[in-house]
Amino acid sequence: MSGREAETYLNAFDASTGEGRWTRSIEQHTPKHNSSYADSLTASDDGLFIQTFRGLRALDFDGTERWKFENTGPRFLADTCHPAITDGVVYTGTYGSTRVRDDDDEYSGSEGLFALDASDGSLLWEYRPDEYATDLTFSPTVADGTVYLCFLGRGIVALDTADGEVQWTRAVPVDTPATVRNGTAYVATQVFHERDDAYEYRLYALDAETGETVWDRPVGGAWSSRGISHDGSALYLSSDRYLLSLDAETGEVRWRAFGDASDWHSEIGWFDDDHAPISGWGVPVVIDDVVYAGDGEYGTLVALDSETGELLDAAPKRRWGASGTEGSPAVADGVAFYTTPHFLHAVDTNVFEFW
Template sequence: MRISSGWKRWVGGLAAASLLGACSAVPVYGNPVTSAPKQPPHHFFSVDWWTPLVNPSLLEYSPREDAQPAYDAKNERVITLTRDGLVRSLGAEGQEAWRFKVGNRFYAGATVDDTLVYVPSTDGVLYALDTKTGEPKWKYAAGEALATVPVLTDELVLVASQSDTLFAVKRATGELAWLYRRDPPAGFTIHRASTPTVRGQTAWVGFSDGTLVSLDLTDGGVRWEKSLAPKSGQFVDVDTAPVLDEAGHVYAASYSGGLYALDAESGDVLWTSVAQGITSLLVHGGVVVAVGDNRLDAYLAESGKLLWSNPLQERAGLEPVLVKGMLLVPVQRSLLFVDPRTGQARMAWDPGEGVSAPPRVVGTKAYVLSNNGYLYALRLDGRSG
């Protein structure tokens, strides 16, 4: 049942700052659906509205929503992909404009252009849906569970599978242009995949054998490849989406091999860090922020000097988002608001079963999909800069 708009506005915040290492001692502001509103001394955000999307199963344990919401600017709607296998287009205050049934849960969110929304499904199909109606325009059957947000170029849609294949599909027709595949290593790997990063006619993408590869978008030819894996051991995956800076450097991390800065053109290694467990990266203002299992670090991009490091007392979620002068970090049990200058957690919020998917920020609003399948529209009030 939808909650009336008169009861939907809720204000959240945290009274005291705390280091992430002591995060378990920080009071967490809870779910506005079940908690009484509270007025904290610092108003980092307010909840404009929320709406339930997924009906929980009777015996469901620890629900998880991995797909970042997308935003359809042309129709002013939010696109959600949820664990019940549904794609939804939601308008003002969460009213549903259309839905499309896939049937399988999603590992990653959709990507929207002017008229189409590209949906990567674990049923092995890449769908192109009309943003206004939800009707399919074309489908590409990859035959492998798709696990990354589709990346658009002028002519292609790039999406990677859980089985170490990067597919390049023609945007106009849904036909395969080319694919690049690597054999996964023996033993255990991390259940994630690297989202490709594109600049010009080049793509950079990681694989579970610990390799970072630079590909020519024309035909998928290899420009260079570099192993970031340690000489022995398991969990060598490069599951981070490579990030680029304006100086022509590319940053990526192997789960057990550490963080690397490389020359984007040649693949030459510029510096490394031995930090393990990194799964997500963000680069901004000459600083590389690394998030992973039980860690949140910041490095000087030019030299790799560690600026600060704070251990998380819980398993980290997906990619951090920088907005209004704060880092928003999903850590599965809550969404942390972190000061990027110091790494201090300024507040934490659990909208119900925590948050795993990155928020989608549009202007001063952030759309957050909680693990219990609620979508929240937050109005951000943090500092700028």
């Protein structure tokens, strides 16, 4: 906030030892644009892809920049927008707000979705709605030849991955990217009711082929996070209050862990001198019947039984006043990786001890 330029770097580390491999400068910017890019990095067989406020960057695994694609609006918003990569094609939405005011004091814009060749960044096709939709386009989701794009507070559109042809649109007040599995698209929503001076939060299951509602359920008084996890039979959703699991087929609540939005208690208790109610921001990761979730307030990684929500372990133990994280954990080869300000942590998923 001093007015001096800041710089954002992308770093590569040895996954076994934490030893640095290489560092690359991604952006130089003023405090106006100084923001973390939590969850904006995507790795695939086609390379590394990171969204910044200057555009989508593609890099080789040695840090060499391959190409850059301008997909940003004139008004920068510090929100996550990572691309989806499938079969050598990169699908990315508009990052930041495209809303502009004309001479008649009316707002308009040109947000949308872009399909790019992963090798050189050339544009294969693009989709733009007929009229301005929203200030925020969420990360796209690709499944079974369809790409799903959510517009904050307005709705979701399903497009053919081959040419961008619209398959269906659905007007729901979405507040997350879509999660698609087993022929169903799941989105969380929020609506503000002026009469009650409160938000209503719901989870929708939509038929992935038609957009019709399969079910919708309230999810309490907590704001949803960046996305929803699906392990084949159940859904997992972090909020700013608790971690929630629902039956994917019916929407019935299976369990709720940690603090309740209304009374800071829950069906599954975990509160003592060293721990406090969870406040999660990232997307939970579910592997081998274990749910891994980051803590947005105290910088803890927690592991829970996916069937019951029982707390299995946490690393490290929480400390009052510790800094949290806005990123999602990643789990590979028996190790869970997560970030807190200034640190990258690697934790053995079998014993939860620091290496």
